[in-house]
Amino acid sequence: MFEKNSANWQTKYILNKVDILEFKLSQDLVGKSTVSVIEHLQYDKTDSTLYLNNFSTLKENGYIVADSFYDHIWTLPCKIKANDFQLVFDLDIYGDLNEAVKAFITLRKSSGVSSHKCYDELQFLKKTIRLSKGLEQTNNLKDKLLSMSEPRAYTLSNVLKNFISFFPFEQGEEVLRICSSIPFATSGNRNLPHFHDVLIFNDIVNDFFQTKPIENTLKFMPIMFWWLITNILPQRPTELLLMNIDCLEHRNDESMWLKVPRIKNESDSPERVIKYDSIQIDAKTYQLISIYKMKLNEFGIKDEYLFPRDFYQMFRKKPKRQAFNRMTLYNFEFLLQEFYIEVVEGLYSETNLEKIKPGDTRHFAIINMFLQGFNMLSIARMAGHDVIATQDNYYSHAEHFSQSYVYILAQKMLERKISDTMPEGFIGWRRDAYDRGKIYNNQDTWDMLKVDYGYCKEMKEIFPSSCVEDCRICNNYVFKPDIEKYEQGIEWLQDYSGMLNQRMNELHLVMKEQSSSSLLSKHPYSDEILKTNSMKLVKYMNHKAVVESILMEEERYD
Structure with missing residues (x-):
């Protein structure tokens, strides 16, 4: 529902949990996309000054942890994923290539490529170099690429193309021909779980957090907030886990707000900036988060993050050391797996549901917005997509979702348990x-x-x-x-x-x-x-x- 308010529009999202939980997104959430051009450089093994200086700059700013450019192991920290990626340069028998790959990675990192992607590209380059005996025997390369899924083969063939343009070599034209033969991978539909199973999971979440004592639900509070927020706001799970402990704001006009993190890429820079947007919420949402924060305080957990590492470790039989002081995506995935085992299957005896992944809720939110009548541009902006056509993949799920909703609603009617006529959301808190x-x-x-x-x-x-x-x-x-x-x-x-x-x-x-x-x-x-x-x-x-x-x-x- 759009409400015109002087110069800007506000978007309402409504969820039901006993009382109505209300979110309002201002147009400030809409970010600007920029397109940048990176100058193509070619590797010169006789002059390493550029790469050494580039490495030093990355090291000084904390993007690479290593003593020198010539170390065999570099660590690339990633605050976004709360993980350290270890890059091992062990192509010793191909000395020149080893140095060239290092120089290539420093340029990729400097141009804004994520630590995780740098790690992925290094792994592929190393496999390719070994498979082709130092890029001299290319006959097996095409078979290797064709053995991969189309999207991955196409993505990695582009990595090779970039490396070839940076590091010309004798067989480069042949490798380029092989890479060019890999077909463009059209973006297929994301394999979302069956929506009938999603709606059953939704009912379980509603019932569990509304009817069970806090002692039973406390461990899984991050699951509740994930389901509550990211089914409405198309937010990535990595963004959710970056939420600060001081995320709540009670303004002088009695309005209540939630500050949510959004990851922004800086143009031509290794920096990935975390910015915060404010979403207006109602008293019920404010109360839920406040109670959770009070529990953290009772346990003596004081941290900058809403989902601190110490809270997660409280429920581990054998707590493990972590480099970061908040829950990682790996931690959250493990907690969600436990929720399925202990709650969905153990408590509610639903043993055959197709499992939901942390990133799926962002897709549900986009489908939800489409079914509520948002235009493609609004959805693209709120979801952080640079390309409007990206939305097409989500819309193909809308018909299936509608049919699933009809089916499960009909079942509820038959069981004498029917929801009120749907307000503005299709997945949320309602029972x-x-x-x-x-x-x-x-x-x-x-x-x-x-x-x-x-x-x-x-x-x-x-x-x-x-x-x-x-x-x-x-x-x-x-x-x-x-x-x-x-x-x-x-x-x-x-x-x-x-x-x-x-x-x-x-x-x-x-x-x-x-x-x-x-x-x-x-x-x-x-x-x-x-x-x-x-x-x-x-x-x-x-x-x-x-x-x-x-x-x-x-x-x-x-």
Whole structure:
């Protein structure tokens, strides 16, 4: 929902956890993308001054830890991933190449390549050099690249191309020809877990953190905040784990805010800057985080981070030393694995769910935003994407997500546990239930109004003035056809379900076209049109769930 407020717009995200949790993102979150050109240099083994000076600068600023350029082992710290990457230069039998690779890595690091990527590129260059006997026997190189997945083969062939342009050698043209033969890897759809399993996991998280004592849930509080925040704000897990302990702000106007970290790449620099954006939250969210901070204080844990290493180590049988004083992504992945074992499988007996990865929630948030009617440019900016086309991969999941939501909502209706009509989020904190009604016998229907293939529970005095567009989507409708018309009634329900499905698919296509078209996005009412279509989509999803819950009850759901 967009609210115009003088010069800027604010974006609301709403989650339900007992009370409504509200996030407001100001347009300040929208960052600017820059494109830079790096001068291509060629290696000169007779003059190492440039590389030695480059190494010294990186060392002085803490980007490389080593005594000298000629050390066999360099350490590249990474604050973002809370990890130290050890680069081993052990191509001793290819002395010139060893030196050239070192010089290449210093240039890559200086130009803004991450420590992790530098490590990855070094590993590939070393394998390539060894496989080709010092880049002299290239016959096995193509087979090696083709044995990899297409995206990785294409990425690493570009690494080789960069190295060849930096370090010309006799077989360079042949290697370049091999690299150029590797097909461009189109970005495929990310393999997200089945959304039916995601929604079950969502219910488990809701129930666990709302109904279990704090002694049981404390260990997994980082899981709660991850699920709460990153399903709404498309934030990377590495950004979440960088959140500071002083992330809360209570302003003079009584508004409450959460400061969230965003990783920004500095142009032509090894520096990856962490900047903080403020998101307005409600009192319930503020209280949740405050209680967690109070618990940290009770345990005597005082640290700059919201997810400190000492808190994570409290629940380890054999605490291990860590170079950084906060939870790493590896720690978080391990904690999530424990949550599945101890809570999802152990406590709730859900042993066959497809597991969610920490980075998946960012994708759920993007899908969620699309289904809520945000245009592609807004999503790209909030997700930190430089290329708008990146969003196409997410939209392909939207139809599947909608169908999964319909299915599980229909199940809840059947189980007499139905959520309120969806507000603005599809995954979040919600667990309301009411009794949709018992199974009616003939005596129960005597005082009801006879309608198509069943009865209506509405009071006769106000019938039909209170009717909705179709009996099949009304909560007052009881499906109870005469025996000779039973199959006809089932077909009547299935036809309507199919029609709703068609309308949903049509709206998915319309919304995708609207949000991705630069021409349509400039229309003065573009956002309003998207929101209107989003509301229609939600309505059709809810209607379809009502119809399919009846078909499930009759054991005729396909």
